[in-house]
Amino acid sequence: SQKIEQNSEALNIQEGKTATLTCNYTNYSPAYLQWYRQDPGRGPVFLLLIRENEKEKRKERLKVTFDTTLKQSLFHITASQPADSATYLCALDRSTDKLIFGTGTRLQVFP
C-alpha cells in the first residue's frame, strides 16, 4: 500500500538557521507533491506544490526538492524564525481528486 513517512520527532533549530524536513514515500509514483503548514488548533494551509518533472521549487524563504529516484522530498526553510514553528505536512496525489497526507513533522524554532 502507499505509504508516506515524515520524521515523527520534532525538529528543534535555532533562529536564523536552515530547517530541513524530509518526506519519503513508497509503493507509489506521484505526479506531484504538496507541502502544508498546520498550526496548533487550526487546519492545514497550503504552502508549495512541486511536480514530478521539477527538481526544485522556491517561494520566498521556502524551497522544496523532489527526487523521484530516491522517492523523497525535502522542505527547507532558510533564515528560520520563531514564527515558522508549526507542523509541516507533505501530501501526495493519490489520484486526480484525492491526496494522501503524511503524519507531519513539528518544527520548533527557538530564539
Add this chain to the structure above:
Amino acid sequence: NAGVTQTPKFRVLKTGQSMTLLCAQDMNHEYMYWYRQDPGMGLRLIHYSVGEGTTAKGEVPDGYNVSRLKKQNFLLGLESAAPSQTSVYFCASSQGGTEETQYFGPGTRLLVL
C-alpha cells in the same frame, strides 16, 4: 470571503448518540472532503464529493455518512457514535482536477464518551 467554515467547533457525545457536522465553503469549489486527524495517524480521508449531489468513500468511511445537497455545503453524520470516533475532523474544499490545492476549515474537536 470566509473560506471554509465548520460547525460546531467542539462537541461531546455519549456512545450511541448521533450528530451532524456541517461544512460550508464560499469559494464555489466543486470538490469537498472530510478528514479525521488522530495523533500519529495523520489526516485520513473519510468521504469526499466531486460535485453537488455526489459522494464517495475515502480511506476510513465506516460509521460515517455524508450528503452534498448544495454545492456549498458538505455534511458529515455519525449515526451511532463510538469512542473510536473521538478525533479532530477537518473539512476541505478544492476546485478539483489535477494539482488542485485543498483549503481546510478550522476543524471540529469531537469527544465520544
